[in-house]
Amino acid sequence: MTVPLDKPITDLTANDALKFTSxxxxxxxxxxxxxxxxxxxVAFGGYVAKDASGNVNVLAINCSHLGCSIAWTPADKLxxxxxxxxxxxxxxxxxxxxxAFPLSHLTWKQGGSPNEIVVTAYTLKGIG
Numbered sequence: 024m025t026v027p028l029d030k031p032i033t034d035l036t037a038n039d040a041l042k043f044t045s046x047x048x049x050x051x052x053x054x055x056x057x058x059x060x061x062x063x064x065v066a067f068g069g070y071v072a073k074d075a076s077g078n079v080n081v082l083a084i085n086c087s088h089l090g091c092s093i094a095w096t097p098a099d100k101l102x103x104x105x106x107x108x109x110x111x112x113x114x115x116x117x118x119x120x121x122x123a124f125p126l127s128h129l130t131w132k133q134g135g136s137p138n139e140i141v142v143t144a145y146t147l148k149g150i151g
Contacts, residue, residue, distance in 0.1 A: 024049060024144035031137035032071055032079060038113055040072040040095040040102070042084075045144065051083065052143045057124030058087035065145055069129050070095060070102070074113045081131040081140065082115045088122040102126065 026043050035041055045051055050065030060066075066083035072095075073079050082102075084092045091106035101118055102111040110119040115126035130143040 024051075024142055025134050026140050026142050028071065028138050028140060032073070032133070032140070033137060035071065035073045035079075037073055037075045037077060038100045039097065040070040040113065042068065042070050042095065043140075044068040048147045050145050050147055051129050052145060053083050053085075053127040054130045054143075056083070056087060056127030058122060059090040060085055060087045060124065060127040062127075064127075065147075066127065066129065068092065069142070071140065072113050072115070078114070080114055081129045081142065083127040083129055085127065086122060087117075087124040087126060088120075093126070 045067045053064045066085050068084035070082050086093050086104040088109050091104050093102040093104050096103050107121050109122035111126050112118050131140050134141050
């Protein structure tokens with residue numbers, strides 16, 4: 024699924040992240056994970072994150088502890104979970120629990136334009 028971004032990945036500075044959400048009735052497929060996240064589970068948003076070396080990760084928005092949506096805190100350069108206080112580094116590793124597992128990655132590639140990525144997704148129409 025093609026996902027528009029607010030700016031090109033090349034414009035993302037080191038140690039920064041850019042949030043994106045899934046379109047209605049669509050969820051992104053988690054590539055890996057532990058705790059409340061597992062391969063094949065669904066995330067309804069994510070972050071494109073660039074570390075200090077310029078490496079790019081695309082991470083699911085779900086906290087690995089109990090699945091709450093994390094938020095990027097630029098001042099601290101950490102992802103934070105508002106539900107139970109877990110914190111994660113720019114590459115998704117646990118910086119502070121109670122989460123015991125890193126954030127899940129999403130399978131992605133660069134889209135046809137600099138402001139797009141293509142993420143593996145499920146269409147949820149008719150489920151439920």
